[in-house]
Amino acid sequence: MPEDQGRSTPPEMAAFAHRGRHLMVPAALTAAALSVLHDQGLAFSLGAACAWLLFGWFATFAAGHDWKACSLCAQPPRALATSSARARLARRHHGRVIRAGEKYLLDLVIAQAVLPKPYMTTWWTKVIAAVVYFLTAMVIATSMVRMHRHPRYRDECHVEWCRAGLDRKPGLSKLRRLHQWTGHYGVWLICVQAPATCVLGLLAEQHHGLATGTFYGIALILTGRVAIAVALHSMEPCLHCARHLPANGGEAADRRMRWLRLFHVTQVWLLAAAFLGWAASWVLAGHVAAKVLVCASAFAVVAWAVLARVHSPVRPWCPWCRDGGGEEADADTPDPAHSAPVPA
Numbered sequence: 001m002p003e004d005q006g007r008s009t010p011p012e013m014a015a016f017a018h019r020g021r022h023l024m025v026p027a028a029l030t031a032a033a034l035s036v037l038h039d040q041g042l043a044f045s046l047g048a049a050c051a052w053l054l055f056g057w058f059a060t061f062a063a064g065h066d067w068k069a070c071s072l073c074a075q076p077p078r079a080l081a082t083s084s085a086r087a088r089l090a091r092r093h094h095g096r097v098i099r100a101g102e103k104y105l106l107d108l109v110i111a112q113a114v115l116p117k118p119y120m121t122t123w124w125t126k127v128i129a130a131v132v133y134f135l136t137a138m139v140i141a142t143s144m145v146r147m148h149r150h151p152r153y154r155d156e157c158h159v160e161w162c163r164a165g166l167d168r169k170p171g172l173s174k175l176r177r178l179h180q181w182t183g184h185y186g187v188w189l190i191c192v193q194a195p196a197t198c199v200l201g202l203l204a205e206q207h208h209g210l211a212t213g214t215f216y217g218i219a220l221i222l223t224g225r226v227a228i229a230v231a232l233h234s235m236e237p238c239l240h241c242a243r244h245l246p247a248n249g250g251e252a253a254d255r256r257m258r259w260l261r262l263f264h265v266t267q268v269w270l271l272a273a274a275f276l277g278w279a280a281s282w283v284l285a286g287h288v289a290a291k292v293l294v295c296a297s298a299f300a301v302v303a304w305a306v307l308a309r310v311h312s313p314v315r316p317w318c319p320w321c322r323d324g325g326g327e328e329a330d331a332d333t334p335d336p337a338h339s340a341p342v343p344a
Contacts, residue, residue, distance in 0.1 A: 018072040020062030024141055027055035032133035036126040038283040045287065049280035055137060056276040060268060063144040066152065080149065083156065090157045093150040102143050109136050110220050113282040114204060115213040168232070183233025184240040186226045187309040191302055193223045198298035201281065205290050220278065227271070227301060230308050241312055253317035256310055263307040264320040270304040273297070 031051035038045040067073040067080070079085055092098055109132075119125050150157070157163045182189070197219040204216040246252040253260065277297035284290040315321055 017061040017065040018070055020058045020060075020065060021077075021141075021145065024055055024058035024062055025138070027051055027058055028134050028137040028141070031055050032130045032137065035133055035283050036120065036130045038285075039120075042287065045284045048283040049289075052279050052283070053276055055141075056272050059141040059144055060272055062141065063148045064268075068152075080153070086153050086156055087158065089146060089150055089153070090159070090162075093146050094157075094159050094162065102139055105136055105139060106224070107221050109133075110224075111217045113279075114217040114220065116208060116210055179229050180233065180238055180240070182226060183229040183231075184238055184312075186230035186233065187305040189226050190223065190230065190305040193219065193226060194298040194301045194305075197223050198295050201278075201294035201298075202291055205281075205285060205294070208285075223301065227305070230305055231271075233308075233312060238312070241315075245316075246313060249314055249317040253314040253319075256314055257319075259307060259310045260314070260318050260320060263311045264318075266307070267304060270300045270307075274300040274304070 031048055031054075034044050034048035034051055038048050067076050075081070079089060112132075120129060154162050154165065161169050197216070200212065200216040200219050204212040274297040277293040277300065281290040281293040281297070284293065311318065
């Protein structure tokens, strides 16, 4: 989603971006309530799937909303209104405990969704599950909003390397090298993992059991971790990419222009479609639609990974990374071929 959401969307869509953070709350409440009642019939399952799709739609628009570019915003939101509020936003954005907690919370929700749930038979366990689903959805949504808001105020950040315009801390630790290697070669891992996850998902739909659910959950978690590594790889310099930069990057980018544009247009929507497709398949378990959604989600992840791999080698010459679009590129913009990026 572009940062200047108000400028890049038509007026009829600007209202969704403006009210997205308010609309996603009732959507998450409805989705959580219908999810724990999906065993009551197909109507509840379809309602839960539609509610999760609406929640993802509103959360995506809320994440890309920029109040400075929005004609409907008369004042900044409370989370950005004062310097102390923006400082809290920065601390949450860079907090290791918060980030690790969000990551493991998502893993737990995936495991809970795909494993058998014999305990979901009483009304109070369903209420607890609905509360957990709602809180998890709001944590993920607020994390998306925070990740898009903080870069617009990085000049006030207390972290020096972030204030200098870097997306990650400089230096290469062993874990960072592993993440970089995974991000660089992640497209091949995803091309193997996503179809395997699809097969395990179809088996889990056909044979509900602890073994199939466990393997399916592990495959989903691993695929998600690799997808995150590939997404980070697309946003920062890479040692492996730097060794194989094209001799004439400008011409290489021109040859891939349609694929670069497709990557920037679809990168958010493909990932959101994959995540929401898998989420909807959980509440539609036992129906043909669940199997279709599992296969479609795997295809969306593979398509996004392939586009990300096509984009990475020519990222320094990509017009959408430099100025937001090929048609509006300034003719006086210097060719990055004369200043090849130096790996972090």
